[in-house]
Amino acid sequence: MSATPGFGEAVLRAAVDGVRADVEDDRLAEVFALGAWTGIAEPGDGVAGAFLAAFGAADALAVLGGGVPPGGRRELLEAFDRWRPRFDPDVSLRVFRNAAHLGIRLLLPGDDVWPEGLDDLRVHAPLALWCLGDPDAVRSLRRSIALVGARAATGYGERVAADAAAGLADRGFSVLSGAAYGIDGAAHRAALASGGTTVAVLAGGLDRFYPSGHEQLLRRIAAEGAVLAELPCGFAPTKWRFLQRNRLIAAASRATVVLEAGARSGSLNTAGHAAALGRPLGAVPGSVYSATSAGCHRLLREYDAVCVRDAADMAELVADATTEVPLDGLEPPADPAERRVLDALGARTRRLDDVARRAGLSTGETASVLALLALGGGAVQTPDGGWRRGR
């Protein structure tokens, strides 16, 4: 393993112990690096996911600190360019210290409580999760349903959310949502009021609850359930991070139900993730004259969502899915950039900028994709630095 750049072992130990107490010496650098990477790679960065899976987080972090990729594979160096400006040892340390200060834990893939559904995201799975609250609540996600919907909910939608959350609590399901105003908040509140378990996933760091009007609600969720984030403290939610947060909600739950949504609601993005993952997808019908039911009706018409009326129907979504044989063809579609770079490669060696021009991508993007292909043998770098098609 390469040395972790800029940190002595005592510093790593202090940082890591603040967010989880059970890390053995031989895992210390890796756990630190996974936490650090949550502040370096954007959520859902499949290149980061593939590299970290191939090299380990610590060795990959060492490359950012000036090291050489494992196995001396210098052809992969350029792919690290996207992360190099985002790596700052001080920030990585501060991420751990702030988390420890707020009582936030670091959850890792393979942990007993890790939501196993997240593994279906493959290279797009989160590298780690920051958790405020009870890890047992996170474990309960294995029997959870995501209730999502419009911020601008109507009284109808909030009533459905409240009834559904209460009914799911009665049936032993935990309720996963995004803590937004409207439907999300109503679902969390009703789950809490019914003595059920509820978990929220935020799009930014857990040091600053968003939306601010739900600070009290989020404190209650953290006190009685759990609040999760893929990004560490100090990182603000962005549009991209909201969309990626939605993929976590879809993947960590057993089914996603949209309760009320405008025709372009963000909750349709969560629904899209659920559909892409082959998760059961439900939509609650409403008046055809209600703009906040338009999204649900689109899901019923265009996404083959199941019409669900109440908690019993929602529980049935999950029951039906578990008795079904998984369908083929649910693998996410291949990365279009990868397809284009493959098309741009030939049997003869081409320079990086030639491949990029043929693929219609920037040289940076192209270098990332080539590095990813090189990992799997799909592209080969020649001694003169050019690229050709692999096996």
Next chain:
Amino acid sequence: MSATPGFGEAVLRAAVDGVRADVEDDRLAEVFALGAWTGIAEPGDGVAGAFLAAFGAADALAVLGGGVPPGGRRELLEAFDRWRPRFDPDVSLRVFRNAAHLGIRLLLPGDDVWPEGLDDLRVHAPLALWCLGDPDAVRSLRRSIALVGARAATGYGERVAADAAAGLADRGFSVLSGAAYGIDGAAHRAALASGGTTVAVLAGGLDRFYPSGHEQLLRRIAAEGAVLAELPCGFAPTKWRFLQRNRLIAAASRATVVLEAGARSGSLNTAGHAAALGRPLGAVPGSVYSATSAGCHRLLREYDAVCVRDAADMAELVADATTEVPLDGLEPPADPAERRVLDALGARTRRLDDVARRAGLSTGETASVLALLALGGGAVQTPDGGWRRGR
């Protein structure tokens, strides 16, 4: 052709000319018999449908008058028992006279305006239809959508019905419905108000409009569109006839849409007929707390109905269906009585009452089914009057 029992040719001519002017001499007895049979066989009687298709209506009517089945097939005689008590030459004549008196026309399969979708009902297709109004409105059923729903409609459902009917009229669709209170009435009214074409199908004879509170509405429909009935004047609607009326609505239109329906609404029966016929089926969503949307949500959940929000969605139902290759397996399921009688037959000859006992049916029912099977060769009557399995 056997002589038509009890009627001279001049009597037949007078009767038939009162309800249609275009009948040639060689078709006179057949047309009269078809009209007479609408008052003899119950709607949807598949045995009657098969017999009349095999022998012709006039020859079958002659059997009721004491004749012998064509080809001397005495083994079929017993099957006529179910109709013999219902045959009365005076009633048959009166049916024509009353219709003529009220300006009612007799429409027959093969007529230019005959709704060709009815042919999909096969042996259960109507033998003829009585029509009050404009035959061109009946022709328009080739581009019609059935709008059906709860009698106890809410303001929401009536608004959807009115908007849908108006939107369909704008798109050149005629609106088919059953003239009941609630959704049906709202749909007819809105179609009329939009200058569209609308057709109603009643469960009893056209001499008495049902429901009586819709007498004015039905007069308007007859004046501007058409009112149809399978049963002749003097015949009251019964529960069975309502259910059979629903099959005509489903079969004569290009798609059926349920706008609002309780969990056990009769309109679900129309929807079931549409589904069995492979016709596109739509359901309008509504509040999950509305008892009158419960039936629509059942259709979305259990019958794979398409969620439709407005006239555009309804028109799309038809457009999608016409570009699709018809599915296999849409043939109505085999008659369970036929299945049981077949099971009760063997290679050795059995007496009728033995076959009936094994099949768990009355001897009358069994005789009918055996006669039907004998037509197709599936059962064979032996010289001693017993029955055995055919080919």
